[in-house]
Amino acid sequence: xxxxxxxxxxxxxxxxxxxxxxxxxxAILTGFSAAALAALFQVxxxxxxxxxxxxxxxxxxxxxxxxxxxxxxxxDG
Amino acid sequence: MNELIPLMVIVPLIAALLISTISRxxxxxxxxxxxxxxxxxxxxxxxxxxxxxxxxxxxxxxxVSGVIYHPAITYSFTFLQQIFIGAVGLLTFxxxxxxxxxxxxxxxxxxxxxxxxxxxxxxxxxxxxIFHMFVFFEILALAQVGIVAASSIDxxxxxxxKYMVLGSIGSPIMLLxxxxxxxxxxxxxxxxxxxxxxxxxxxxxxxxFLLSLALIFFGWLYASGLPPFHTIKSGIYSKAExxxxxxxxxxxxxxxxxIVMIMFRxxxxxxxxxxxxxxxxxxxxxxxxSLALTQTDFRRMIGFLAVGELGFIGLGxxxxxxxxxxxxxxxxxxxxxxxxxxxxxxxxxVNATNEVDTRKLGGLLAYHPKVxxxxxxxxxxxxxxxxxxxxxxxxxxxQASLSCGFPEISILAIMVSxxxxxxxxxxxxTMFLKPKPNDLNLEGKEVPKAMIxxxxxxxxxxxxxxxxxxxxxxxxxxxxxxxx
Amino acid sequence: xxxxxxxxxxTSAALIVIGLYSAIFIDNIIKKxxxxxxxxxxxxxxxxxxxxxxxxxxxxxxxxxxPAWFAANAAAPLPFGLVLTSIVIGASTLAVMLALVMVLxxxxxxxxxxxxxxxxxxxxxxxx
Numbered sequence: 001x002x003x004x005x006x007x008x009x010x011x012x013x014x015x016x017x018x019x020x021x022x023x024x025x026x027a028i029l030t031g032f033s034a035a036a037l038a039a040l041f042q043v044x045x046x047x048x049x050x051x052x053x054x055x056x057x058x059x060x061x062x063x064x065x066x067x068x069x070x071x072x073x074x075x076d077g
Numbered sequence: 078m079n080e081l082i083p084l085m086v087i088v089p090l091i092a093a094l095l096i097s098t099i100s101r102x103x104x105x106x107x108x109x110x111x112x113x114x115x116x117x118x119x120x121x122x123x124x125x126x127x128x129x130x131x132x133x134x135x136x137x138x139x140x141v142s143g144v145i146y147h148p149a150i151t152y153s154f155t156f157l158q159q160i161f162i163g164a165v166g167l168l169t170f171x172x173x174x175x176x177x178x179x180x181x182x183x184x185x186x187x188x189x190x191x192x193x194x195x196x197x198x199x200x201x202x203x204x205x206x207i208f209h210m211f212v213f214f215e216i217l218a219l220a221q222v223g224i225v226a227a228s229s230i231d232x233x234x235x236x237x238x239k240y241m242v243l244g245s246i247g248s249p250i251m252l253l254x255x256x257x258x259x260x261x262x263x264x265x266x267x268x269x270x271x272x273x274x275x276x277x278x279x280x281x282x283x284x285x286f287l288l289s290l291a292l293i294f295f296g297w298l299y300a301s302g303l304p305p306f307h308t309i310k311s312g313i314y315s316k317a318e319x320x321x322x323x324x325x326x327x328x329x330x331x332x333x334x335x336i337v338m339i340m341f342r343x344x345x346x347x348x349x350x351x352x353x354x355x356x357x358x359x360x361x362x363x364x365x366x367s368l369a370l371t372q373t374d375f376r377r378m379i380g381f382l383a384v385g386e387l388g389f390i391g392l393g394x395x396x397x398x399x400x401x402x403x404x405x406x407x408x409x410x411x412x413x414x415x416x417x418x419x420x421x422x423x424x425x426x427v428n429a430t431n432e433v434d435t436r437k438l439g440g441l442l443a444y445h446p447k448v449x450x451x452x453x454x455x456x457x458x459x460x461x462x463x464x465x466x467x468x469x470x471x472x473x474x475x476q477a478s479l480s481c482g483f484p485e486i487s488i489l490a491i492m493v494s495x496x497x498x499x500x501x502x503x504x505x506x507t508m509f510l511k512p513k514p515n516d517l518n519l520e521g522k523e524v525p526k527a528m529i530x531x532x533x534x535x536x537x538x539x540x541x542x543x544x545x546x547x548x549x550x551x552x553x554x555x556x557x558x559x560x561x
Numbered sequence: 562x563x564x565x566x567x568x569x570x571x572t573s574a575a576l577i578v579i580g581l582y583s584a585i586f587i588d589n590i591i592k593k594x595x596x597x598x599x600x601x602x603x604x605x606x607x608x609x610x611x612x613x614x615x616x617x618x619x620x621x622x623x624x625x626x627x628p629a630w631f632a633a634n635a636a637a638p639l640p641f642g643l644v645l646t647s648i649v650i651g652a653s654t655l656a657v658m659l660a661l662v663m664v665l666x667x668x669x670x671x672x673x674x675x676x677x678x679x680x681x682x683x684x685x686x687x688x689x
Contacts, residue, residue, distance in 0.1 A: 003565055007572040014576060014599050018583050023591055030595055037602055044569070044613045045620070045636040049644050053605075056652045061598060064652075068591060068659040072666040076589045208643050215650045219657060226661065234668075238590075238661040239678050245597045245654050246584050249604045252647060253577070256608045259640060 003043050009036040021076050023069045031062035081124035082154045083131070085162055086200045088116060089169075093192035100185020107177055110188055114173040117166035117195065121159045128153050144276075147266040151205040155559075156552030157406065158202050161331055164413050168327050169195045171531040172320045175421070178527040179320075187227050191324060194220035198331040207255055207339060208265040211248070214300060214336075217328060218244045224321045225313045233316040240313050243306065244299060251296025257289035258343070271342045281346055290344050294353060297340065301333030302384055303361045303391065307368070311380030319424020320528075322376070323417040326383050333387060334409050337394050341402075342560060351397045358391030359489065366496040374433050375426075375504055379419050382497060386412045386459065389490065393474050396486075399561055401477035403554045408470035410549055411542060415459045415467060418535040422452040425524040425532075426508065430517070435504055440513025448524055449509045451532045456505060458539050460498035466542035473550070569610050576603030590672050594658050601651035605644045612640035 010033050017029035034057030041050035092113040100106050130136075134149035173191060177183060197217035204210050218241070226237040259265055261283075262273045273279050279286060297303075302310025310329065314322045337354070344350040365385025372378040390412065393405020425448050432438055442449045458465035461472075471494055478486040513519070542549060576599050583596030612620075613636055620638040622631055662672070669677050 003568055007568055010572055011575045011579070014579050017595060018579065018587065018592055023589075026592065026595060030598065033599070034602065037606065040569070040572075040606070041609055043565075044609050045617055046609050046612065046641045046644070047619055047621075049605075049609060049641050049648070052645050052648050056648050057602065061652055061655060064656050064659055065591065065595065068663055071663045072591070072672060076592065076672070208646075212646055212650065215654065219654065222657065222661075234661055234665055235678055238658065238665060241654070241658050241661065242584070242593065242597070242678075245658065246581070246600065249577075249597075249600045249651075253604045253607065256604065256611065256640075259608070259643075260611050263637075263639075265639070265643070 003040060006036050006040045006043065009033070010040065023074055023076055024066060026076075027062045027065035027069060030065060031058045034058040034061065079125055079127045079129060079154075081120055082127065082129040082152050082203070085120050085124070085203065086196050088113065088120065089192040089196035089199070093189045093196065096192065097185040097189040100183070100188075103182055106183055106185065106188075110173055110183070111177060113192070114170040117169050118163050119166075121154075121162040121166060124154060124159070126155050126159070144269075144272060146264070147205070147269055150209050151266065151268075152203040153205050154203060155556050157556040160410060160549060160552065161202055161334070161413075162199050164410060165195060165198055165327050165331060167534075168324060168413065168417050171417075171421075171534060172324045175320045175525065175527045175531055179525060184227070186223075190220050190223040190227065191321075194224065194324065194328050198328050198335075201332055201335040204335075205267050206265055207258065207267055207270070210335065210339065211252055211255055214251070214296070214332065215248055217332060218248065221313065221325055221328060224325060225317045228316060228318040228321060230316050230318070236309075236312050236316040240309055243309060247296050247299035250292050251299075254289045254292030254294075254296065257285050257292065261285060261289070267339050267342055274343060274346065287347075287349075290340070290347065290350060293336075293340060297333070297336045298357065300329070300336055301387055301391075302329055303357045303387060304364055307361060307364055307381070307384045311365075311368075311377055311384055314380035314383065314420070315374060315376040319376070319420050319427060322380075322424070323420040326416045326420065327413045329383075330387070330390070330409050330413050334390065334394075334406060337391070338560070341394065345397070345561075351395045354391050354395030355486070358388040358395055359486070360388070361385060361391065362388030362489070362493045366493055366500060369500045370496070370503075373435055375423055375435050375508065376420075376433055378435075378500065378504055379416070379423060382419075382459065382500065383412070383416045385493065385497065386416065388493075389471065389474055392486065392490065393477060396477055396481050396483070398477060398481060399554065399557050400473070401481065402557045402561075403550055404470055404473035404477050406553045406557070407546065407550050408467075408474060411458070411466045411470050411539070414535050414538050414542075415455055418455040418532055418539065419452065419459065421528055421531050421535070422448055422455060425528045428528070429522045429524050430519065432517070435507045437514060437517065438508045439511040439517065440509075441519070442509040443513075444519045445524055447529055448532070451529075451536050452509075453505065454536060455532075455539065456501040457498075458543070460501055461494045462498075464540075464543045466539050466546070469543055469546040565615060566610055566613065569606065569613075573603045573606040573610065576600070576606065588673050588675055590662050590674050590677060591659075593674065594655060594662070597658075598651060598655055601647070605647055605651075608640045608644050608647070612637040 013029045013033040017026045020026040038050045038054035129152040130149040132149050136145045136147050197213040200213040222237045222241045261279050262270045362385050365381045369378050369381035390405045390409045393401045458467040461467045475487040580596045580600030617634050617636045620635040
């Protein structure tokens with residue numbers, strides 16, 4: 001059951017991230033998707049991968065994207 | 078001295094990191110870089126042939142099934158690896174030498190990228206582990222993007238970003254293919270996978286196996302710049318600094334042959350594999366030469382010709398006999414050297430004239446006779462004129478396709494060679510022989526001595542390989558015999 | 562318990578398809594890069610699923626475990642090791658792409674790929 005909920009969160013937040021007009025929100029939703037993915041890795045018996053994914057995917061990557069958005073422009077289009 | 082095998086990768090990697098740390102001290106960096114670059118071609122020459130197991134984990138015999146497993150990442154070093162790593166090492170040395178003499182103040186990050194790329198292709202060539210190859214494939218893509226972005230040519234950042242976006246679509250797709258192979262065989266070691274496929278542990282007609290071929294093949298097309306990636310590949314050659322482009326094309330050739338040899342060992346039993354390779358190779362030959370004919374920027378012209386020459390390598394490997402694969406690999410060695418010579422030579426012209434449009438150039442023969450003569454010989458070698466090295470490998474390819482029963486392919490190969498000759502002579506005529514345009518100022522501009530030196534060294538290799546092709550083909554043929 | 566694997570394989574397929582769609586069809590370069598990171602995540606998820614064993618244990622040998630029981634029940638650790646490397650590679654590739662985008666934004670003042678990337682070849686044609 002847990003994996004179904006996590007899967008739905010991952011796919012939903014991925015789609016939501018790509019249809020946002022505000023790129024900062026897109027960055028945060030990317031982090032959401034990656035954090036749910038990290039939890040899913042834990043369910044799949046891979047705690048080391050889950051730890052790396054939680055740090056890299058849910059913290060570092062959204063920060064990189066947010067920094068890039070800050071240096072460029074916030075709205076899409 | 079088997080301990081030298083991992084050092085071939087470790088030395089350029091450590092040197093790359095150290096150089097970017099100490100780049101504030103200009104003289105120290107220059108001396109250190111020169112010494113390391115000099116070591117690169119020497120290490121493969123001094124090393125013995127053999128295998129190296131990382132961590133010392135020897136292969137294990139499974140007593141139940143009687144199959145040997147390789148738990149460690151394995152580097153295998155034979156004559157083929159020696160000759161290609163030696164060629165790339167020599168080329169890196171020459172390129173670094175040109176760079177060090179050209180600029181008073183050297184840039185640490187740029188040298189870092191050059192050495193990183195060399196380390197990556199060396200590892201790709203040595204490794205017997207498909208995931209290890211993928212990791213260095215990604216590192217190589219980053220290094221290539223960096224070398225392109227570091228150049229001062231217009232629109233180099235755009236080209237670098239375009240290449241990077243395509244690459245980061247292509248490499249997860251390749252990783253997915255590796256994942257399918259892992260699912261089928263439970264191993265990432267190429268020898269283990271090949272044994273599993275040949276022993277019938279894997280159903281070779283299953284859709285998963287075919288899909289893994291398609292996905293890895295896509296990554297190979299991206300790495301080697303065969304169609305549909307020929308435009309972007311020739312684009313990055315033309316946007317990099319000329320000495321960087323000379324190194325970039327050698328990276329392309331080596332990543333192409335190292336991936337295709339791995340694919341060949343796994344998928345050789347599938348007939349569609351060889352058909353696919355021959356199809357894309359012929360497409361690359363025709364597209365490369367015909368697009369080269371329409372270019373007015375001579376760097377772009379050489380880029381498309383280089384893509385066309387890649388088709389010859391693929392053709393030899395796709396035909397699948399011992400003789401044809403030997404011919405293809407020998408053509409790869411020749412292409413590394415000849416194309417590097419052309420890029421450095423035309424780079425010398427850019428250096429002396431600040432002009433890349435062939436229509437605005439002319440009469441350079443009187444001003445730069447040494448460069449003109451060496452470029453002419455290199456161009457003739459690329460087109461396959463005896464007794465130069467390109468002739469020997471192309472003759473072998475034509476003979477191989479005839480003996481496989483494909484006279485059409487050999488006729489096509491000869492026609493593409495003639496077209497290459499036409500493209501080269503047309504460009505050569507407009508640049509060197511045509512009367513000089515009035516608005517072209519050539520007084521007081523010299524070609525750097527380091528470039529002349531590098532061209533002379535490469536030219537000696539071209540002539541030597543042309544007169545004594547047995548130096549390379551004998552050993553390559555033995556290696557191919559071991560794979561088949 | 563085969564259910565878990567099917568759900569997760571479908572998730573990874575969905576991530577790859579979403580990522581490919583956005584990398585090919587979305588015009589905004591930052592969203593393209595986000596899409597590329599989704600492709601990478603989908604592939605990572607697929608490879609982790611290969612190591613999963615329904616009802617198994619985490620592949621860490623704790624003191625007091627019977628090695629034979631552990632070998633029969635632990636998940637396969639090799640795919641996990643591969644994915645660790647792959648995650649870090651994906652993050653570094655993304656950082657380089659974003660850096661290039663930041664440099665290019667200074668020249669074009671837009672994030673549209675139609676302006677930023679496809680323009681160079683056309684401009685060369687105009688020059689001729």
